[in-house]
Amino acid sequence: MSIPIAILTLVLGMVLVLGGLWIGQNVNLLPVDASANAPVYDELFRVLFSIGAILFLGILGLVVFSLIKFRRRPGQLGDGLALEGNLSLEVFWTAVPAVIVLFVGLYSFDIYDRMGGMVPLGHGAHDHQEMEMQQNIWGGIGSKAEELTTESNLAALPVEVTAMQYAFLFRYPRGDIISGELHVPVGQPVRLRMEAKDVIHAFWVPEFRIKQDVIPGQPTILSFTATKPGRYPIVCAELCGPYHGSMRSAVVVEEPTDYDTWFSNNAKTTVPEA
Numbered sequence: 001m002s003i004p005i006a007i008l009t010l011v012l013g014m015v016l017v018l019g020g021l022w023i024g025q026n027v028n029l030l031p032v033d034a035s036a037n038a039p040v041y042d043e044l045f046r047v048l049f050s051i052g053a054i055l056f057l058g059i060l061g062l063v064v065f066s067l068i069k070f071r072r073r074p075g076q077l078g079d080g081l082a083l084e085g086n087l088s089l090e091v092f093w094t095a096v097p098a099v100i101v102l103f104v105g106l107y108s109f110d111i112y113d114r115m116g117g118m119v120p121l122g123h124g125a126h127d128h129q130e131m132e133m134q135q136n137i138w139g140g141i142g143s144k145a146e147e148l149t150t151e152s153n154l155a156a157l158p159v160e161v162t163a164m165q166y167a168f169l170f171r172y173p174r175g176d177i178i179s180g181e182l183h184v185p186v187g188q189p190v191r192l193r194m195e196a197k198d199v200i201h202a203f204w205v206p207e208f209r210i211k212q213d214v215i216p217g218q219p220t221i222l223s224f225t226a227t228k229p230g231r232y233p234i235v236c237a238e239l240c241g242p243y244h245g246s247m248r249s250a251v252v253v254e255e256p257t258d259y260d261t262w263f264s265n266n267a268k269t270t271v272p273e274a
């Protein structure tokens, strides 16, 4: 008794697709998701990882199968079969990747848009007021990400970020705090206004799934809402000089009460002018 080859191929294909989907959903290579837009990003990652797993296992499986099945047997000295094209096969293996690539492209664009990536950076807006105006018109980078939080009717916490070789500095306009670490309360939107002193740097928090260039003379805005208390690395993600690799800081996400304690301990008490 032998199983028809078409049935066998169909069953193996289904096992492969289901196996790839299972791997994509269950194997997690990403760090903890600690911001409101991290789940959106992870959704895309899981889809891409599923497609990658299916392709990897399918191609590797076929290669290994062919190596064993079609290996040279003792006494075989002639050339292999002379095969001359197969139109339906060629149409199939062109059409399937084309559909997959198109889907991945459109889906990635949608996720990027949902994370607020399509909003202009605010180039040329050196003046702070002009910058604010642009933000009001365009919503600013990451405003869509803010909408993703259920509890985001809180006003955004403004923080000014200065990047230089090889450190990040954080300034809180309210309280006039200058800190080497970024402290933020959990659940409240944070709006970073970033500018570099010297060369291009990039502000990256892997746990938040956000990354934005920090450019000299051209402020960029990055918004996020932290969702899990903890201490996460801030990494410079743009080669900015010989010590670029050590340009790191940390973002400390705290419960609002802990954040308030930190804030009042560090805020400069301003005496109102007489």
Ligand SMILES: [Cu+2]
Binding pocket: 164, 165, 166, 200, 201, 202, 236, 237, 238, 239, 240, 244, 247
């Ligand atoms: Cu840097």
